[in-house]
Amino acid sequence: MSLSIESLLEENQLELESIDTELNNSFITISKHSLLADKQLVQNFMNKVDHENSTSIPVSLSQLNQQYEEIESNLHDLHQLQFHYNQYQDINSLILKSSQLNILDFHHLFTLFDKYHKQPQPSEEDVILIYKVIHKSIDQLYERFVQILNDYLLSFIPNEFNIENINGLHEFNKLLVNNHIKLDNYTTYRNKWDQLIESVLSSKSNHEVELIDENLDIDFISIKVTSGSSSGNFIKSISNVMTFINYINNESIKQYLNSKINKLLINKIAININNIVNDEMLLSGLNELIALNKSSSGWNIFIGAFNDPQANLQQNLTKLYNDWLIDQYIDKLRHVFKDHHLISSLESVPESGSEPTTSSTKTDDDGWNDDGWNNDDDDDGWDDEDVLKDEPKEESTNTFKISKLSQQVIQLIKQFQNDSSNSDIKYLITTIKSLSLIKYQSIDKSLLIYNDLKYISQQLNSTELDSFIESVWNKNLLDIYERLRLLLLSLILGTGGDLELEPIQDEGELDDESLQKLSSIYGIFNNHFNDSDYQHINPIKTDSLMIEIIQFINDYLILMVLSLEDIGEFQSIKISHIIDSINNITIPFLKPSQKDEIKSYNRLQNFKFLIKNHLKDILDRFNEGEFFDLSTDELIIMIKKLFMQSKLRDDCINEIIEFRNLT
Secondary structure (H helix, E strand, O other): OHHHHHHHHHHHHHHHHHHHHHHHHHHHHOOHHHHHHOHHHHHHHHHHHHHHHHHOOOOOHHHHHHHHHHHHHHHHHHHHHHHHHHHHHHHHHHHOOHHHOOHHHHHHHHHHHHHHHHOOOOOOHHHHHHHHHHHHHHHHHHHHHHHHHHHHHOOOOOEOOEEEOHHHHHHHHHHHHHOOOOOHHHHHHHHHHHHHHHHHHOOOOOEEEEEEEEEHHHOEEEEEEEEOOOOOOHHHHHHHHHHHHHHHOOHHHHHHHHHHHHHHHHHHHHHOHHHHHOOHHHHHHHHHHHHHHHHOOOOOOOOOOOOOOOOOHHHHHHHHHHHHHHHHHHHHHHHHHOOHHHHHOEEEEEOEOOEOEOOOEEOOOOOOOOOOOOOOOOOOOOOOOOOEEOOOOOOEOOEEEEEHHHHHHHHHHHHHHHHOOOOOOHHHHHHHHHHHHHHOOOOOOOOHHHHHHHHHHHHHOOHHHHHHHHHHHHHHHHHHHHHHHHHHHOOOOOOEOOEOOOOOOOOOOOOHHHHHHHHHHHHHHHHHHOOOOHHHHOHHHHHHHHHHHHHHHHHHHHHHHHOOOOOOHHHHHHHHHHHHHHHHHHHHHOOHHHHHHOHHHHHHHHHHHHHHOOHHHHHHHHHOOOOOOOOHHHHHHHHHHHOOOOHHHHHHHHHHHHHHHHO
């Protein structure tokens, strides 16, 4: 049953195609003369006109004018239709003589096609249908014309090895460019020449190309591909290929082949650099190739090389080799960074190389030893003196984690330094920086990028890489500090303008907004010290960061309190609650021994004591020497903010000033 349906469909399709052919043939035969020659058609038309004239009724002047305009419009469309049809006839008559056409005929055909497409389309629906038939026929003729051009190209380039009638080919190419035509045969040849170049410059091939029959008197040139020696004179072969392509005079083909030649040629020159510098024939061929590249438009195969007029060929070859070697190692670095196993494989490295740490360690150490790693310029609010912590007299080794990726990178860079006469590794360092930002987890989630790049910079003595990772780390710190600063500022401690501080009804609770801000502060600590790998990757750096952040919070909170104009009862309660809440957030993250390392902790507690107690209690505590970490100005400012002016307040201030002046 399916066969009978398919057979029926095929028969119907053939019948429809036959009808379509008959209609097209009938349309071609229609003309003014053929219509007038049909006496029956003329008689029927005249009878219809006579009948309309005999039955016509009087019409107004406006109706007559409307009929006149309709007739004029129809006549205009008919004239346009006639023009399109005449153009079709002209184009078709030339296309039918495809085997006899020449470049002048091609110019004329392009003009006819262009003229046809610039003509306006008729407006009447009946005429539009006829126009669409003509337009479809014109499109089919244009496709046939392009195929004729493809075939015509073969008369100049019968195959990828021969060019005939070079001058005629140049005229033909100019015609194609002016009319924006791209031929399939040119694409086919271009791909074959691309394969030819690869066969000459490939490391696995030794094909050579000879330029033969270079007889411009008979306007003919060809090339021949042979199997050369194991080394092969690939430089001369590429010169011959480029010379052959020059005769074609097609810029788009040169641009396409240029990138292939540039990459493969530089690669092969670099691989055979020792043979070239010791072979006068190869050096001479290279000079000829450089001259050909500079004198021929469209070629730019030695990008960045052989451009220094002050350098000789040997120096330029050295530069080319070094640039090529850099590219090779950049590719190797990319390959290493793509290996997920390397970055996920961790190993511990002693903080100070192979030597274990001893009894006394600096509490502000960040996990890196002093031989080029620690710049001792951390501005974290601590005094300049190193605070030593007494530890048991037993040896311990502080370690941090690095990935195997860092080891591979170091190995590659050192291998490059051995292979290259140029010890400058700045391009490789730039590559490491770029790839690290993409490959590693963000530094706000992991310290692995910090450890690896610090380790690499130490092993390579690269201050550039060290500065880079420090800048990345500092940017992360600034982001943390800015987020904390904004959250602390949002904890409204006092009044400003028309803003009134909301009274605290329950002395044990804060308002919801303040609790929300404090929760966000806790979130920052939790993200960096619980949810991240900081502690696992670099515990010393993590502890240092934690202390710095707590120090910043305490100092900034003290600064906010000092900046208040006056401190009332409700403010005192709120500030005390905030100080307690901040301590409840920060202290649990510290190790028991670290609390004493935070100098601002005791200062903050003293500010809280000032806020919550009376003058007598403050003076008693002062006499006990408990306010040693508060300056005289800070004590006086806080007393004036907290207490109304009175003789008792003045006596207290004077006693503090006198005692501090004595000491």
